[in-house]
Structures are given as C-alpha cells and as structure tokens.
Amino acid sequence: MYEDICVPLGCHNPFHDHHDESRLSKLVDTADPAFHAIAEVLKDMAIAGVDFTPEIIAAAVKTGRAKHGRTRETRLPEQPRQAAVVGSVVYYIRRGHLVKIGTTVNMRSRMLALMPDEILAVEPGGWNLEQQRHRQFEAQRTEPHSEYFYPSPALREHIESVRAAHGAPPADLPRLAAASRDWT
Structure with a gap:
C-alpha cells in the first residue's frame, strides 16, 4: 500500500x-x-x-x-485513553490464529473490509513504519511478502507495548462477533 x-x-x-x-x-x-x-x-x-x-x-x-x-x-480529558485512528496508522489485527500488520488512513473502512476477529493495537504511522514492522518480524512472516505473521512472543510483546504507548483500539470499530475470544 x-x-x-x-x-x-x-x-x-x-x-x-x-x-x-x-x-x-x-x-x-x-x-x-x-x-x-x-x-x-x-x-x-x-x-x-x-x-x-x-x-x-x-x-x-x-x-x-x-x-x-x-x-x-472538544474532547473531554476524562475520556479513557484509546488509540488514535485519525490519519495514517499501522494496525495489528487477529484473523484466526494469525496477526496481520497493515496500514490505513481510514481505520473504520479498513476494518469493515477486513472484519478481523480482534483489533489488537493501533499506532500512528504510515507505509514506512509498516514496512519497518514487517522487517522487524520477518522471521514470523507466514510467507514472503505476506502481511500475516505467526504470533510469536516477540510480536505479542511488541503489540502490548504499542497498546501501552497508544492505548487500546476503539471498541466501536467493526470486527467479527468472535472478537471477544482471547487471541493468546
């Protein structure tokens, strides 16, 4: 992309x-x-x-x-912290037992198109950051040039650090009903 x-x-x-x-x-x-x-x-x-x-x-x-x-x-400071979905973002979603790392400028539309099982994390960034993450987790990639990765301990730890830094993804984004299942 x-x-x-x-x-x-x-x-x-x-x-x-x-x-x-x-x-x-x-x-x-x-x-x-x-x-x-x-x-x-x-x-x-x-x-x-x-x-x-x-x-x-x-x-x-x-x-x-x-x-x-x-x-x-106009945002209230008391609102719970959630990941920013304004502008270009890198997202981490679970589909089945795999993690997809992608990027979008319209999170709602992209999640509607993908309908993930779970939205794991979102961090500000665009194509360059997405490519950096793909290289970072190259060893977990399901196949060459794929955006899908096996959820290794290193990838899971990274996702948790993204959530800690940028908050949980907004709960109202489109996802499958099975999203409440634990991805671990």
Missing part, C-alpha cells in the same frame, strides 16, 4: 502516475496529525469540482489543520 492523497480522494485512475514527484499531492504531509481532516477537506473540494493548485492545496491544509484543532479541543 502506498501513502498518497489520491487514496482518501478515491483516485483509481490507472493512467494517473502515483509516483510522479511533481504532483500536487506531494504538498500534503501524510504524517501530519491533521492528515485525516486535511484529506476530508480535499475530498470535499474535489467533489465540488475545485481545480487544485499549490495555493488551493495550502488553503486546504490550513483548513484541515484548523478543523483538526477544533476536534481535539
């Missing part, structure tokens, strides 16, 4: 060069904590037929950051 503004905008044009360094999407930092809000602003602008220029992208980034800031200010 690649990180690109075209993903949240739904660009599936096979003739669009998603690796061209000169494209306007390079003006948006996918690691920005406000990325999800920025992507929503850009999506709304695309639906409205706005022609994107560097100035328009800069305005969308400012608007998205302001929107993100307002959302953060």
